[in-house]
Amino acid sequence: MTTAVRSTPVPARLGVALVAAALVNLLIGVVASALDDGGIAIGLQPAVFLPATVLGVALGTAGWFAVRRIAPRALPVVVPVVLALTWIPDLLLLGQGATVVNVVGLMAMHLVIAVSVVLALRPTLR
Template sequence: MTTAVRTTPIPARLGVALVAAAVVNLLVALVASTLDAGGIGMGLQPSVFLPATVVGVLLGTAGWFAVRRIAPRALPVVVPVVLALTWIPDLLLLGQGATLANVVGLMLMHAVIATAVVVALRPTMR
């Protein structure tokens, strides 16, 4: 006799991932803002990073399914490469008055979103 394995539907997984990413990004922003003495605080306001978190989860999901459809074995390479590419604009902010705390905070926010998407969608690889 076999037992059926119940899995959580993808929209529910993505909803949890989105809420988790938003909460963790809020904490990252609070810490980065505290350490951002005299900086420009770029992207550390909830009105900026919360919509960006939603967009990041949506784009990450679309990218995941596109790569999974075309070259599923490439995901372990594509995900970190895309994450690293998202850090380039963050690093460029150093030349525009952002502090290291600001930039590292933004980079961590991108990593949080990528992690949330990967954790939510990893079961789709089976």
């Protein structure tokens, strides 16, 4: 990792991560909405997923620092487990009229948030 990345303040890295996650989630929302045929299209509107993206980055950041403080070596296990847990409500939407495209879109959005937080905060482990 370069010195420039390590010396970049955490809030700046998180800001970049938030903007990147929001833009990628916007793209996912547009594509999933276009491919969603006849479903209820839950969570694919920017008014829904953009605030959720901000909340996800904030909660992911809080969780990262909490786990890092208590058990930093657990992060490689905790992050994928928490991500998988966020997919459970998405999968439950299948029984409420959401299409597979809708659910996969939401799951991809959760993955984008997780990846953006990990990439932004990974330098804090050193």
